[in-house]
Amino acid sequence: MHMDTIKHIRDTLSKLLGSGRVEAAVGYEEGTVPLAARPVIIRLAEDAGKLVLEPFRSGGTALYVRRYLVERRGQRDFDPEKAGKLAVVARPCDIKAMINHIKEKQYAREDIYIIGVHCPGVVDRGKIFQHLGPYDIAEAAVKDNVPVLKSRTGKKVEVPRDDALADVCARCLQRAPHDADETVGKEVPAPDTDPFAVVAAHEKKTVDERWQWFETQMNRCIRCRACRQACPMCYCNTCFADQTNPAWIGQTAADPDVQGFHIGRLMHMAGRCVDCGLCETACPMNIPLTLLNRKLDQVIYDLFGYQSGMNPEEVPPLSTYNPDDPNKGFM
Amino acid sequence: MSHYKLEKAKLDEFLEFMKEKYSVWAPVRADEGWAFAPVEGAVTLEHYLLTRLSAKQFVTPLYETLISFDGPEGEPAPPDKEARLVFGVRPCDAGAVRLMDRVYLEGRYRDPLYKARRENTVLVVLACGEPAPTCFCTSTGGGPADDTGADIMAYGNDGHWILKGVTEKGKNVLTGGGPAKACKDKLPEDKAAGKIPVLWDLAQAQKAVKEQFENPVWESMAQRCLACGVCTYVCPSCSCFDVSDEAKRGKGKRLRFWDGCMFPLFTHHAGGHNPRESRGPRYRQRVLHKFNYFPHRNEGANLCVGCGRCVVDCPVNIDIREAVRKTLEPGGSHDK
């Protein structure tokens, strides 16, 4: 990302924190390993200088916004009159997640100050690892949107941009922050692609082939729940998958249990998923989960014309109904 | 004591020979990086350093049955006695397995399921040549050529490995014939240890983490923790488990499966109370367990083996090296 963008973010936050207009800010700071710019919550104006904005995704900011505001509300000495705003450096997908949070009454729009960032997409670590393994990368940098890596033996590897770009970013149509108090970064044109092309491609396979794919991928799942924890929209106090008496699904990593886990979790995501790709980034087994989420986005869009996270006035589709809804599939 | 020499070009022959007595596993390239898989066809270890998931899955599998029952009748599951040979384990993973031996085989209760697996698995450990930037085994009491926990240790040198039988089990494998030939070669020099910087004095670190119990560093380090549990799952020495009964109309199983101390429900009591509800205490417990509680009960043996997997795989880059270093800073760190 350009130095001017980072400088703008740092200056803005320094002023906001210094003047007391916001009480804390969620942004990114440099990580200790290559390809990591990790989330951080700062409270002091002088800490704004350590913020960065790398095109590597290590945790979106929306999840921290919700967590911060909800935990703050739960504290004994919380006084809503005195509570300050929370500033957040947000990519468009983070903004979508926050709009969904607002719809779901997690907090109010007035509680946050959004610094929206025009986003050309982020580099997907899993894809980089196909070129240079996770333990092989000694250094990484992005020059003109092209990741340049150096291996532990000193070898230099350049990854073509199209190879490195996260799948969710390649098909994202929402490159501009659609709701922000301030906007930074250079405008990026949205691609001219069908966002559901990947779903259509998967549906060309037969039912049995699709099951084969699903079974194979689910077999690799180790039930670590990283996908659920990284997701900004998964925040139930007790997840259905953790309930044991009675239990919806088994607790282990056995195939039927993880199949039930993902089907159940994704049904809860229908109409709520913002396609940020954090589930895939967090997965230690590199399972292509967004291929499943995308189908739900497509179904919701086809049936109800609804897009997640765009308009805070729009009611979530599964929380309402229309007498003229299609009757497809009912005898 | 004789060593054995195995030409690297004869690796496939060696593994085929072992297949007569063992189910043979080796690292293969997978979507997530390297993974241990049953050997089918040629094995190539070019650019191999570490598998994504550690070797602990061979002694403590992701899930296993403890008891099967049908109505009032039940019986313990038979221990898994399948003979396995795992080629390509790293010293950090093998060291971690040895640490788990202390928990499962040398404590007050001896675990028969773990024992069966451990006794029937041969670990062939490859000494490391070129460490990863995230390796720090030399700071946790180990090293790239450490043979703790190995049955056979393989030291790479030019176009061959020098194999050393470490345990009786390992020695018996080597004397059993095959492409590895007895030799009088000395073990090659360990060139990798010098490439892994030592980050701290281990004894000091073990003391400092406990002394800094009240330090706000735990809260600030865990601030971005997602409680996703990836660190505990990829860690070679994390062996916490959960037990659950699953049945349909009275017929079912009692299962044991991986759990993680970073999950919010880890310490959730039946009455609803949770002593470690927030992330700070959970993270503190994790680091202290690795660097203080376990060593305290085990003559200083550090439970973290410095493999670096949690550092690479944490989605939000919580770095255990950073945590320990912060507690060692004079006066302790107070960054908020």
Next chain:
Amino acid sequence: MIKLEEKSMEQAGQEFEPRVLAILCTWCSYAGADLAGVGRMQYPPNVRIVKVPCSARVNPLYLVRALQEGWDGVLVSGCHPGDCHYIGGNYAARRRFSVLQQFLDYVGLEPGRVNFSWVSASEGAKFSEVIETVVDRVKKLGPSRRLVKEY
């Protein structure tokens, strides 16, 4: 009490008889099923009925759970849209199940394992037809193997 037996009939070499779970809403579909019974209308005996107050009561996870427990087919039936005893329950269910059905198909579950219908209290004949159709579909698909959990 219902006891789900092993697939012993199949092992004995007889023709596969599927086990179908039907979740019916109290006010319309269950009454429709009752009417079919009172009117002595024949329909395949492979179905086991669970009564719920409204089709909206049905959590999609019930269907996943049923498939995991080995039911070969599932039917959820409610009042016709516009006639729900609770005004809008079946509208909500309609949205939910449209999404679920398409998602399960995408994931690779054979079409015909999960089925949905609207049957009113006066449609005894329709109810038996629906059961015929569903049992026939499931019979052709064979025993359920996807998503099944062994206990």
